[in-house]
Amino acid sequence: MEQDILYHLALGSGSHDLVEMFSEIRFVCMGGTPKRMEQFANFIMDEIGYKLPAGTTLLDISYRSYRYSMYKVGPVLCFSHGMGIPSVGILLHEVIKLMYHAKCKDPIFFRLGTCGGIGIEGGNLVISESAVDGMLQPFLELPVLGKLKRRPAILDKQLANDLKNLHMDDDPFSVSVGKTMCTYDFYEGQGRLDGAFCDYNEADKLSFLKKVHDANILNMEMESLCFAALCYHAGIKAAVVCVTLLNRLHGDQVSTPKETLNKWQEYPQILVARYIKKQLGLPINIPQREHPQVVKNPKHAQMVRQESASFE
Numbered sequence: 001m002e003q004d005i006l007y008h009l010a011l012g013s014g015s016h017d018l019v020e021m022f023s024e025i026r027f028v029c030m031g032g033t034p035k036r037m038e039q040f041a042n043f044i045m046d047e048i049g050y051k052l053p054a055g056t057t058l059l060d061i062s063y064r065s066y067r068y069s070m071y072k073v074g075p076v077l078c079f080s081h082g083m084g085i086p087s088v089g090i091l092l093h094e095v096i097k098l099m100y101h102a103k104c105k106d107p108i109f110f111r112l113g114t115c116g117g118i119g120i121e122g123g124n125l126v127i128s129e130s131a132v133d134g135m136l137q138p139f140l141e142l143p144v145l146g147k148l149k150r151r152p153a154i155l156d157k158q159l160a161n162d163l164k165n166l167h168m169d170d171d172p173f174s175v176s177v178g179k180t181m182c183t184y185d186f187y188e189g190q191g192r193l194d195g196a197f198c199d200y201n202e203a204d205k206l207s208f209l210k211k212v213h214d215a216n217i218l219n220m221e222m223e224s225l226c227f228a229a230l231c232y233h234a235g236i237k238a239a240v241v242c243v244t245l246l247n248r249l250h251g252d253q254v255s256t257p258k259e260t261l262n263k264w265q266e267y268p269q270i271l272v273a274r275y276i277k278k279q280l281g282l283p284i285n286i287p288q289r290e291h292p293q294v295v296k297n298p299k300h301a302q303m304v305r306q307e308s309a310s311f312e
């Protein structure tokens with residue numbers, strides 16, 4: 001291949017110097033919405049004391065794709081992945097290739113998400129030890145060339161435990177490690193009664209949720225199966241940290257006020273930021289603003305701005 005066009009990122013190995021732009025990346029963080037990931041980029045910038053080069057602002061490097069958003073903060077790359085397995089799968093293919101082209105060394109991948117708790121109240125964290133599909137099967141099934149390909153959805157146990165150990169007594173959330181059910185739909189796929197269609201009743205739903213609960217599944221979301229399977233297949237250390245928006249044993253609707261939900265969405269970020277700081281050798285409970293790191297490549301943001309702008 002002469003050049004590799006990372007179409008949905010609006011980047012390419014021929015049009016961009018991917019080594020210059022991304023070789024320092026050590027942590028790749030992704031979550032559903034552009035807003036959340038922009039907030040995380042700003043948060044991690046404060047946490048690790050990273051300073052953007054003078055006169056530059058945080059830029060969505062992939063804004064020309066109109067698909068995903070992408071922010072770079074020193075060694076941390078932040079993406080929005082949209083909703084569901086197809087969306088996160090396409091992104092992962094391109095991010096994994098990006099890491100390869102950029103010659104990044106053993107980057108760790110995180111998904112910072114939201115989920116429905118199974119027996120866990122809203123506003124608490126679940127770290128996935130592995131993922132299962134809506135049939136409780138522990139692998140991603142994908143039709144490839146007319147045949148079903150199965151890839152195990154395994155996550156790094158050590159990383160999950162390391163993250164859990166970063167929980168502090170005065171955190172406003174609990175942290176549990178367990179299995180995650182990843183579905184292809186938010187409504188019927190997760191046994192909700194409040195979708196546009198529903199061919200089952202409350203008793204059927206509760207019997208399914210009990211089966212899920214009895215299988216030690218702590219939460220439901222819509223990306224972990226693919227995220228775990230593709231990272232495991234690529235040999236990438238990966239973790240999924242989600243905040244529960246509700247306890248599904250008590251209801252279906254996400255009725256918590258928006259301000260509270262926004263606060264809760266920060267909880268996975270707090271834990272992952274602690275991990276990143278620890279890996280970078282920074283103290284994890286002292287604000288870093290007064291101790292800015294030297295910017296490794298002061299020309300970087302300007303360069304990203306120019307290259308993104310010139311990409312067609």
Ligand SMILES: O=P(O)(O)O[C@@H]1C[C@H](O)[C@@H](CO)O1
Nearest residue numbers: 031032083084113114221222
């Ligand atoms: O990371 P997010 O909050 O997008 O993850 C879950 C799973 C689906 O993408 C979405 C459904 O509301 O939230």
Ligand SMILES: O=c1cc[nH]c(=O)[nH]1
Nearest residue numbers: 114115116220221222
């Ligand atoms: O119940 C929920 C909440 C967030 N995301 C999901 O996929 N399910």
